[in-house]
Amino acid sequence: GQNIDQPTEMTATEGAIVQINCTYQTSGFNGLFWYQQHAGEAPTFLSYNVLDGLEEKGRFSSFLSRSKGYSYLLLKELQMKDSASYLCAGANTGFQKLVFGTGTRLLVSP
C-alpha cells in the first residue's frame, strides 16, 4: 500500500520552530517530497529527500528515514506568512507519480 499519514492541523507561535511529521508505508516509494499550499492557491515545491538524512534549505529542512517510513519538515523562525497547508508526497520509482497525504494545516499566531 501507499498510505501517507500526517497530522490534520498544528498551531505555533511566530518566531518558534515547528516539526511536521509524515509517515508512510515503505513499499513502493522512492523519495519524499514536501509542498506548501496557501488557501486557494496551487501547491509550491519546498524540498525532497531520496536518501536518508537531513536536507536544509534556509528556514526549511526536511528529514527522511526510509527504513522507518518516516519524514518530517522542520520550519524555523516561523513567520505569519508560513500559515498554510504542508503536503507530504511519496514518489514512485522513476518519480512518475506522487501520492499525496491530505496535508497538515499550520496556523502561525503572533
Place this chain on the structure above:
Amino acid sequence: GAGVSQSPSNKVTEKGKDVELRCDPISGHTALYWYRQSLGQGLEFLIYFQGNSAPDKSGLPSDRFSAERTGGSVSTLTIQRTQQEDSAVYLCASSLSGLDGYTFGSGTRLTVV
C-alpha cells in the same frame, strides 16, 4: 511560458454536460500530470503524460474521464456527462525530470450544479 497555465480558472456546468479543461505546461517540460483536489481532501492523482503518451492513467475515476496531450505541450482533460461528485479543483503540473519537483498551475475550479 514562465509557469503552468490552466484555463478556465472557474467553470460552472450543469449536471450531464461535457467540460474540457486545458493545461499549458512550462516550455520544455516533458512530463505533465493531472490531479484533482476535493474540499478538505488531499491531491488525487488522475493521469501522467511523458511526451504525448500516457504511461499511467490509473487514477482516472471512470470512463467519463479522458485526457490527451498534443505536440508534447498542451493537454486537455475532458469530463463527459458531468456529475456533482466531479466538483473539485483540477490541478495540472509539469516537470522536467520529476526530481526537480512538480510546478503546479493555479487550477480549474469545477462546480457541477
